[in-house]
Amino acid sequence: xxxxxxxxxxxxxSLDMAYPPLILATTAAAMDLDVTIFFTFYGLDIxxxxxxxxxxxxxxxxxxxxxxxxxxxLISSLPGMEAMATAMMKSMFKKHGVATIGQLLDMxxxxxxxxxxxxxxxxxxxxxxxxxxxxxxxxxxAMWLDAAADSQVxxxx
Amino acid sequence: MxxxxxxxxxxxxxxxSCPLPILKTKKTIEGLSKDQVLxxxxxxxxxxxxxxxxxxxxxxEILKVExxxxxxxxxIKKTT
Numbered sequence: 001x002x003x004x005x006x007x008x009x010x011x012x013x014s015l016d017m018a019y020p021p022l023i024l025a026t027t028a029a030a031m032d033l034d035v036t037i038f039f040t041f042y043g044l045d046i047x048x049x050x051x052x053x054x055x056x057x058x059x060x061x062x063x064x065x066x067x068x069x070x071x072x073x074l075i076s077s078l079p080g081m082e083a084m085a086t087a088m089m090k091s092m093f094k095k096h097g098v099a100t101i102g103q104l105l106d107m108x109x110x111x112x113x114x115x116x117x118x119x120x121x122x123x124x125x126x127x128x129x130x131x132x133x134x135x136x137x138x139x140x141x142a143m144w145l146d147a148a149a150d151s152q153v154x155x156x157x
Numbered sequence: 158m159x160x161x162x163x164x165x166x167x168x169x170x171x172x173x174s175c176p177l178p179i180l181k182t183k184k185t186i187e188g189l190s191k192d193q194v195l196x197x198x199x200x201x202x203x204x205x206x207x208x209x210x211x212x213x214x215x216x217x218e219i220l221k222v223e224x225x226x227x228x229x230x231x232x233i234k235k236t237t
Contacts, residue, residue, distance in 0.1 A: 027176040030183035031214040097173040097201075107180055 005151035007036045007144060012157065013045030015055040015086060015101070021157050022046075022104035028153070029111035036151075037108070038144040039136075040118035043157075044125070047117060047133050052102040059085040066092075109135050116143055162221055162232045164196035165189060171200045171228065178204045179211050182233070186217060189235045194220065197231045205229050 006028045010021040021043075025035045039047050046052060059065045059076040065085065075081065093100070099107070109115070115136045122129070122138070129138060137143075148154045168185045170178040178199045186195050197208070205222065208231050212219045216236050223230040 023176050026180055027211075030176070030180050031211055097177065098175075099177055111180075111183075 003032060003034050004153070005034045005036075005147070006153035007038065007148045007151045007155070009038045009040060009144065009156045010043035010046060011041045013042030013055060015057040015089060017157065018043075018046045018052075018055050018101050019104075021155075022101060022108055024155065025113045026104055026107045026111060029108065029113050033153070034114075035108075035112075036114040036116065036144070036147040038116045038118065038147075040121050044117060044121055044127060044132075046101065046105065047115060047136055048127070048131055049133050052105050052133075053100055055101060056082055056086040057089050058082050105133075114147075162196075163194065164232060165193040166195050168195060168197045170204070171198050173199070174201050175203050175207065179207055182208070182211065182231075183215070186233065186235050191235055191237060193235050195231075195233045195235065197233065199229045199231070200227055201229075208233075 006024070008021045008025060010018070012018070021037055025037050028035045045055060057065075059067065059071065059081055060073070067085075068088070071081075116139050117132050117136050119138045119140055121127070122132075166185060166189060168181055170181050173181070178197065178201055182195070182197050185197075189195060199208075205224070208222075209219065211217075212233060218234040218236050220232040220234055222232075
């Protein structure tokens, strides 16, 4: 049986939105799928050197964000609120035995997940290839489409 | 209590959340030989169905699942 394949476009760089691509990629690899993740726009932050474990989550514009007490939207915009929301989410994850983004990224690489960084976004945002962690390839839309056209599962996150 | 199934290795994945029990199971079973049995203990309630899906997809065989006091125990035979 030919191996099934999956591709994911990771376009978000907040802590909460970095989880789904990495959870699905590592699990798919564990289920014997060939996996490719294409990091574009803010998703590039996940694979910047030293960045994986300093991603943040903002309580702004997210009414579903669990907070210890209800916090009015205007208060959420104050300095320190993002750090607080981030610390809170990280402690919730830790308490429930959820891997960190850095751990998931390491496991993804270890299990052969192919990582591609979007060169166009890098150029626009002034990100150099040396700013990106080792083991990442660089390419564009055609590179993702080539992988996606042969895949059974393709996700944009 | 039924007779315990013989196993070759024990993986303690208690306290871990999705997807760690699956990732650890995959990694550990790769170190076993064909027909050896891995015993995995988890506390993640989602792991019961996840493990079944993982086994189906990878072709490994779940010989038995035990549930009790918040712990799930899987006996998985490596088939390849």
